[in-house]
Amino acid sequence: MIDPVRPIQLSDIEDARINVADTVLRTPLVKLELGSGAPEVWLKLENLQPTNSYKIRGAANAVARLTDEERARGVWTISAGNAGQGVAFAARKAAIACSVVAIETAPQTKLDRMRALGATIMPVSYEQAWKAAEAHAFEGLEGTFIHPFDSHDFIAGHGTMGLEIVEQLPTVGTVIAAIGGGGLITGVGSAAKALRPGVKVIGAEPETASPYAYSLAQGAPSKFPDWQASFVDGAGGQSVTARMWQRMQPIVDGTITVTLDQTRDAMRLIAEKTRTIAEGAGGLALAAALTGQAGEGPIVCVVSGGNIDLAKFSELVA
Numbered sequence: 001m002i003d004p005v006r007p008i009q010l011s012d013i014e015d016a017r018i019n020v021a022d023t024v025l026r027t028p029l030v031k032l033e034l035g036s037g038a039p040e041v042w043l044k045l046e047n048l049q050p051t052n053s054y055k056i057r058g059a060a061n062a063v064a065r066l067t068d069e070e071r072a073r074g075v076w077t078i079s080a081g082n083a084g085q086g087v088a089f090a091a092r093k094a095a096i097a098c099s100v101v102a103i104e105t106a107p108q109t110k111l112d113r114m115r116a117l118g119a120t121i122m123p124v125s126y127e128q129a130w131k132a133a134e135a136h137a138f139e140g141l142e143g144t145f146i147h148p149f150d151s152h153d154f155i156a157g158h159g160t161m162g163l164e165i166v167e168q169l170p171t172v173g174t175v176i177a178a179i180g181g182g183g184l185i186t187g188v189g190s191a192a193k194a195l196r197p198g199v200k201v202i203g204a205e206p207e208t209a210s211p212y213a214y215s216l217a218q219g220a221p222s223k224f225p226d227w228q229a230s231f232v233d234g235a236g237g238q239s240v241t242a243r244m245w246q247r248m249q250p251i252v253d254g255t256i257t258v259t260l261d262q263t264r265d266a267m268r269l270i271a272e273k274t275r276t277i278a279e280g281a282g283g284l285a286l287a288a289a290l291t292g293q294a295g296e297g298p299i300v301c302v303v304s305g306g307n308i309d310l311a312k313f314s315e316l317v318a
Helices: 010-020 055-064 068-072 082-093 108-116 126-135 152-168 183-195 211-218 242-248 260-274 280-290 310-317
Strands: 029-032 041-045 075-079 098-103 120-124 174-178 200-206 254-258 299-303
Touching: 010 055, 010 152, 010 183, 029 152, 029 260, 041 152, 041 260, 041 280, 055 082, 055 152, 055 183, 075 082, 075 126, 082 098, 082 108, 098 108, 098 126, 108 120, 120 126, 152 183, 174 183, 174 280, 183 200, 183 242, 200 211, 200 280, 211 254, 254 260, 254 280, 260 280, 260 310, 280 299
Parallel strands: 041 299, 075 098, 098 120, 174 200, 174 299, 200 254
Antiparallel strands: 029 041
């Protein structure tokens, strides 16, 4: 039975911080020097996590909260790569078996890392993976399911990043985060708004896959009609589920759609300014901030991950 949706409380996030303390890094918040006339932008470098993605926050909290019976069954998740790495990392640390229903078009570097962390990989199509995510089930897998975004514990884990952002930059005015399934922005936004109610929480999506923007226009959770696969594989789903729509509506103040070229430019700028690598999804928030639609700041852009094949990254930013 799927648990009913309920708000992520500050106490849930504070408990999660204790649960993930031995696994998750307190990542740097770095000011981006853009020159006069540009918005004040700060980068939350989640690409520096042990798995090079924020997903380890949710995974570590979800695994920490398993019962002994659930641990004995092993865990499984669905992933384009980052959630799978996070769950596999946390499962290995807890000596729990892990399987990943992996989207077969995921970058090879993500598939290789999941295997290296001890996960059993089951490659499926994007459509099969999305159906499993909506159903919270996959035929043939009997372990404990850790949902990659529609999970109270997973989202509360992501909220620990929001605590850090407000502590690192008490004057934060806007937080921008990529929207894939919606777990990241719900978690970070829940924490930020609990501590600073005036903070705006804005999503970022690629033009090829912007179901939240489309759903806002339709006034209801909807499937994006012209979805296309792209190098932004860690965000931009095919649709917004009814449950995640329910979670995001009280938290998210809007979303900004960016082009793939704007995303490439943001990835290049992050590399130039911070000497770190952002994958496509990791560049979305900065791309959104640079459109000017989020205002003058202070804006915190979540660089959600850096898991991309180096050859592909070089090709994109060249």
